[in-house]
Amino acid sequence: MTIPATARARRDELVVHIERARTAYYQHDKPEISDAEYDALFNELTQLENKYPELVTADSPTQSVGGEVGETFGEFTHPSKMWSLDNVFSEEELRAWLTRVGDHEFLCELKIDGLAINAVYRNGELETLATRGSGAVGENVISNVSYMTCVPQKLKPIKGQAFPELLEVRGEVYFSLADFDLINLEVTAVGRTAFANPRNAAAGTLRQRMDKRVESLATSKTDSSREKRDEELTRAGNALGRLGLIVHGIGVHEGLDLKAQSHAYELLRQWGLPTSSRVRVVKSVQGVLDYIEEFGRLRHELEHDIDGVVVKVDSLDEQRELGFTARAPRWAIAYKYPPTVVRTKLIDIAVQVGRTGRVTPRASVEPVMVAGSTVSYATLHNPFEVARKGVRIGDMVFLRKAGDVIPEILGPVVELRDGSEREFIMPTHCPECGSSLAPEKESDADIRCPNTRSCPAQLRGRLEHLGSRAVLDIEGLGEKAARALLEDKVIDDEGDLFSLTADQLATSDFFVKGASRELAENAKLLLTQLEIAKSKPLWRVISALSMRHVGPPTAQAIARAFPDMSALRVATESELATVEGIGQTIAASIVEWFAEPWHCAVVDKWAKAGVRMVDEIVDAGPQILAGLTVVVTGTLEGFSREGASEAITSRGGKAASSVSKNTDFVVVGPGAGSKAAKAEELGRPILDEAGFVVLLEQGPQAAHAYLDK
Template sequence: MVGSTVCAVTEQADINDVPADIRERHATLSQEIEEHRQRYYFASPTISDAQFDELMHELEGIEEQYTSLRTPESPTQQVGAPVAEPGAGAEASWPPVEHLERMLSLDNAFTADDIAEWANRVEREVGTGARYLCEPKVDGLAVDIVYRDGKLATLATRGDGRTGEDITYNAQYVDAIPDRLTGTDEYPVPAVVEIRGEAVFPTEEFEAINAERGDLGLPLFANARNSGAGVLRQRMDRRKDKLDAAKSKADAAGNEGRAQATYERVLEEYERARRNLNRLTLVCHGIGRRDGFDIRLQSQGYEALKAWGLPVSDRPTVVPDLDAVRTYIDHYGEHRHDIGFEIDGVVVKVDQVDLQRQLGSTSRAPRWAIAFKYPPEEVTTKLIDIRVNVGRTGRVTPYGVMEPVKVAGSTVENATLHNASEVKRKGVLIGDTVVLRKAGDVIPEILGPVLELRDGTEREFVMPAECPACGTPLAPAKEGDVDIRCPNTRSCPSQLRERLFYLAGRSGFDIEAMGWEAGIALVEAGVVVDEGDVFSLDAERLKRVPLFTNAEGELTVNGRRLLDNLEKAKQQPLWRVLVSLSIRHVGPTAARALAGALGSMDAIVEASEEQLADTDGVGPTIAASVTEWFAVDWHQEIVRKWREAGVRMRDETDTSMPRTLEGLTVVVTGSLQDFSRDDAKEAILARGGKASGSVSKKTSFVVVGENAGSKHDKALELKVPVLDEAGFKVLLDSGPGEAAKVAQVRSAEPAE
């Protein structure tokens, strides 16, 4: 008793040594984190995972400096969240169940230095013999599954790591969770085994669910992780009771009237919930308690899981050192969207179980594992305003103006909202706190509002009636169109700027020194009335544009470079000229098809709509759009001006090039050393082949370079012949017969 008193007095003295402002910040952070943790597990989160990580990181930093604040009650020492007591205001909660072994969390790393520091600690503790198992970190709901004598006993959420929610009832609806384990001679079914994994919606299933909800007028799910957790934790037993009660009432009413209508509505809701549960998949990644069975390696445990019939990823890889860990992390940082479900990082584990035991655990996380977290792709921020942009085809697109926020490694202030109907469907109001997503190079998108943070000051967005750039009344191009457009196509300055930027882009004439600012400057200086004037630019006209002149009024280096690049652009192939005309629906694929089939601008102009539609890769919609475009006088004038300026209007047919790839479809993926992506496509098309962007059973060859990703895996799965760059050169030089001899054809094999 005396010892306890002395300890308490000493601890109190240590806490009193902490500056008051630090103690106050620690208390505020602890309370804020706990509130967000409760929302994350039992309600709707109001901040993103990355913002939660930032709060936790700050709290850990304070406790690292002032260790007396690191008490067992601190959020840094907790795992998950306690299970809500059934009947205590938590209608959706399930009964609690204790895990056989505690489910720990993982410490996080955010930089290469963090990973190196962790690896150095491992080496100090166990020497240099550690090997590392790396695997993508699935962004799902952590679950604990117990099998006794091979039969499913319990399915539970993580909860606080010791006690989770018993959601076993819902397992019957999830095909990915086997009711019984199978066994092999090497891995017989143990008497008791506790499996750890993540339940998650595959990307395609999540998109299908949201499409269905959109059709039904229901709010869209914000992300796969939270929606998957909500679906798996829903009280399906109560839904079934409600359905049975509704059916009894309908039967008593002779299956007519209001009772029957109610039953049909409840049945539809039940069936939708059942379907969504079955859309979940499970990725198993660990073993807790095990009786009558042990493993020497973590990777061996994954082999056992697979042998028992449990779903595991084929991407975990055992690597020998820290450099290989970094390579693995970098690879999945570039290919995180090729996996088929959401990941938010890479988990790195010491593979040897005896070394894991030496390293041990803290109160919340094992010391033998760490999670490297990628920059966030979803964050929350304030929507300050909704404005509209007028695109190159006159389409008026709303976009959100937000408080600047860092997402996916870059600072974002604007995000697309597509059209007025989409704004309404997402339920976004000006002044909302919104969920923002940016995946890689994809344009940032507002997913929806955080309803819990509304305070009544928000207001609806009203689509303008007139073009903000030229004042022309806005209207749909035709009856039934979702989009509204500015019909002042030729003279609207916003449309012209967008078209100039587009024709100078990589899919168009590919003109360096003619970016967005240059387009604005050319229009404002009046030297370009429409895009037909671009190739008539000369030094005298360009001197009237301040952006391209120096203090003495002479052309800058960029000005001279623009003129040189315009001259080179005149020799671009016909398909690039077609793309640069900004004909609605005509992108690179359709333009290549038209240029390849008809060969000249004159032939395309003279072709009937039916002839255009019959061209492989074109079809009636694109054909109608092409015909309509060339029927406009000032459009014809653009083509005339370009022709007179020397722009090439016909592709020269190379009769010396044998059409050895006629009828073949070739997919190129990854980076090739001697070919750009466009060069590779041109080489295929010149020999009569089709260059496709997706792999199917109809694909003839897949050419793989560095970082080939999922298309390579798909080719192996479908047994499509795979060529490396040397094999691609054989295909081009000697044809498919010789290429087949050097191609790789096999089924996909799981990684080690």
């Protein structure tokens, strides 16, 4: 087959781009393009080479792992090669791989966004710690290991078993998301580019020559330079100490007879190495898909970032049969979730005024797809954050969107600046009402518009909040309706809301049908929904008042302790502070709120309009699970995960997420993984769904009787 010149040219172009990205990424720990862009380039090259196999050369990026060694550490040739994994990006591609490898038991594990390392143990003692590098040769970072708490220097002996003479342990060092944010704040505080993801932060942290730093400290000539170096050394040491490790493989293992990947993990765990509790061996394709679906849902609740799931054929014999391609094993695949970090251009920063008057800079960015939706705006939290992150208008930035939270800017790509970027200047006056902006207290990081009563932005924000699902759930009261109600002067503030009439609504163009001035559907919907909202539980009403620090969970705690608004109104700070779920800050905020006459007027108007002000006391039901800890795992037909938890807690029990010897019952549904195994291992009573219902309805004794049957 003749290869078109355009294909050849595109191939060359792709190789240049990929190599450049790899250099920036691996050598400098500073990516210039996002993971998703890299994956797209790599994918395009792979497809091109698949179509025209003659284009494949030995030095093609598809034939190597990437990540040649840097200059700072000594080289280390891994006793056995550290492979890279092939990626798939869709269920379809994954199914194609599963079909290709055939029937097996599969081990599924999370692909942590960290840095691959190889730890070599000789007779149980750590000899070398190295980065993956090119896969054949990495960097020996053993001199840093004394600062790292996550890598054991000695393995724990297993009874009746000698340590393997030589053991290579593969794993991932990583930062938790909390530590990643911390590290980025430190980095940007000194004017450097933020790390794009936890993996780069881990790489940047691990690849610091601590021994050189100690040396330079000893030779510093002046007190001030010594102090500065000492500070830097401490910071670097602390950062290394915050690294975590999860091990996920074994290379050379002399004197060990291993049957399966999962068997290896069990040994690693017993030797005291950190393995993941989320590893699961599944017997079917459906099991693999379920695992991927489950963690796709949970990924934003984990303590660390993951970018996918790794699926491995569990049996080592079967692994050997399948073998390797030039760059990756055939018996493993990485399924990648849609990326959560992308690179885009920061077009402008404007300020927004929230419902509590808080002024936040909001970045508008070039629209970009991230985690399944198009993002055009991102938050920068407060003006200090803009300065701390060092972002300028016009910068290329890394942006992260995790779950349902508002996308945030991680930091600029300083290397790509061309001089046209400009600093953001915080306005001194409210863009909506012209009031002078200031922090409420000198120590506050937040700047506020003090015009709480009539600043249009705050009023609008409060109305929208009140209508939202988590509060009074008033369909028809969204951003547009709130704006129309205020701009057309249908209401002065939220106090007038529940006494709204059809005639009043008809004065606003937004709520009528064109020239006929007949009431539109949205107006009828709003009136019905307002009527329904009036009888919703008191905690929702409290939540709707937009007191500072009082979100729905706090409002629930308040309503439990004060099921009557008139009692809450006169409650003192000390009375409030003793309630569980309310602290000093919230107590003060509530008292302060009721001290404002126009706030009380709002409550009075609502009461007059028939909004609920007193909760009937509902009997919580017999607490038949008091003192019991119950774990639910797998899927149940009659209960959602939350529903099962609620059923336990409403009966006085504790719904726990992990199994221990203190677990009283483990409820196991289809698709349950390691927790079920753990329960068996610890001999905890295991109930099926029917047994769970018995437990909920008749208590622990009946559940034990059910098990004995």
